[in-house]
Amino acid sequence: MREDFDYDDDFASNDFDDEEEDDDFGMTFEEDLYLMIREKLRDTIQQFKGKYPAAMKKLESAVSSFKVNVKNTDDAKFYPLAAKLLSEHIKPLAQEYEEVQEIYDNMQSDITRFKNQRAHGFEGDLYLSE
Template identity: 85%
Template sequence: MRDDFDYDDDFAQSFDDEEDDDDFGMTFEEDVYLMIREKLRDTIQEFKTKYPELKKLENAVSSFKVNAKNTDDSKFYPLAAKLLSEHIKPLTAESEEIQEIYDNMQADIARFKNQRAHGHEGDFYLS
């Protein structure tokens, strides 16, 4: 009986593309979601001493959990980003800085629907 796994055929790919190296094994949706979380984390770390109200945002982001079993990446990560956005939206009334971070985050969330959309790159939502 012949094994369907043929090492030479299945792994005869070129891994020279530098762009794909960072995302190996990740779906587009997972990559976007992790980028959003990273931008939030980096922004909070960079500015929380200057803007103490960002500590509330830090607590909200760190306490955020999603439990969506049996959901594939194409649905889970957009849902997680939407729920994270809704989770921090009440804090936007607390400060202009949190409102700006929230608004900038929406540009990245839009990328789930349109992969070619340009995500936000800016001063107060670090890239």
């Protein structure tokens, strides 16, 4: 059960030598997928801050201020809900910025994987996979 997820705390340091090392160890599919979505957002923001400063600054602010507090919920329900709420949280920016709209649309393909684990997630320019 996960009651709080704080973007800054969980992604503040990325000093892993081997990111693949502990990928699935002790993590549910839902938690792993949610963390991957958050990581893709973080990497995309960092990669494109210089190219789209206004859009990425607002997106970064929205993502870093996003918090979920759901009590008594197991991972299978918490992480899909958190992903959906994060998506809804950034949707207003998608209407304001074309780049955020593309990120939002691409993020939806990863969110569908909560229901269909065999679905392919999105890997592309404005939603990074690495």
